[in-house]
Amino acid sequence: MRVLLVEDDSVVVSFVSKGLKEAGYVVDVALDGREGLFLATSEKYDVIVLDRMMPIMDGLTVLKALRDSDKDTPVLILSTMDQVNDKVEGLRSGADDYLAKPFSFVELLARVEVLARREGMGRGAAKETVLRVHDLEMDLLGRSVARGGVGIELHAKEFSLLEYLMRHEGQVVSRTMLLEQVWNYHFDPQTNVIEVHVSRIRSKIDRAFPDGPALLTTVRGMGYKLEGPEK
Secondary structure, three states, X not given: OEEEEEOOXXXXXXXXXHHHHHOOOEEEEEOOHHHXXXXXXXXXXXXXXXXXXXXXXXXXXXXXXHHHOOXXXXXXXXXXXXXXXXXXXXXXXXXXXXXXXXXOHHHHHHHHHHHHHHHHOHHHOOOOOEEEEOOEEEEOOOOEEEEXXXXXXXXHHHHHHHHHHHHOOOOOEOHHHHHHHXXXXXXOOOOOHHHHHHHHHXXXXXXXXXXXXXXXXXXXXXEEEEOOOOO
């Protein structure tokens, strides 16, 4: 899942982005309101964490412009303005939640998870919350994976990688696509992180189930593909 953090305080950016990444989220950062609005309207995010007091364009102006553009991405406002009237103004401007500074990261993470879950449920509309490829099943809300009813334990980044592959069932996914979408790298850092994680996932979803068909394959010179035998 992708989170946009719009925040100009370098200390807050550092610990929030680090914590969200450790929790399995892909995080983009904007350091001012104008950049935040550009990213929010040009990219797809599951949740936007938006500071209210921002340079160039303040948070409420960003929020109003976002809603005027018909973007309904859930927004959590962060602010030192913690009076009831401040919170009411933020919520009436289109925010889904409001968290006063200073805050606990554990609380912020819980609020982000709730908003992401609400977005995954389409704010009341029926949306897919379970991904399936052959007998491999991923519960996006419960954050669980099973094959043939047998639970598979994945680390946060493995879960994100497998989710991306399952969402692109039957498609060849390149190494660059995985670096950008799962690790948020916009360049090749000359690392074997993709190969290592793919190997771990393959051992858990394929090698651990020798009686079933292999689902994750390497397409030489192109990338990886996840699909069932019926494809």
